[in-house]
Amino acid sequence: MQKTTITPAFARDIIDELKKVTWPSRKETVRLTTIVIAISLIIGFYIGIIDVLLAKGLEMVTKFR
Numbered sequence: 001m002q003k004t005t006i007t008p009a010f011a012r013d014i015i016d017e018l019k020k021v022t023w024p025s026r027k028e029t030v031r032l033t034t035i036v037i038a039i040s041l042i043i044g045f046y047i048g049i050i051d052v053l054l055a056k057g058l059e060m061v062t063k064f065r
Contacts, residue, residue: 024032
């Protein structure tokens with residue numbers, strides 16, 4: 001197994017690259033986080049409905065046997 005070491009030059013390069021990153025504003029971060037949570041809830045609700053319908057369908061199929 002190869003040992004990984006972080007040299008001072010490598011750490012400095014990481015910091016230099018992070019300074020070049022365009023970070024989103026707080027307002028944009030909150031807006032995008034809200035969108036992600038909303039979409040996740042919608043998809044979760046949709047999958048939940050499908051799950052209940054399939055469970056009921058399977059229950060009906062197994063009752064007839």
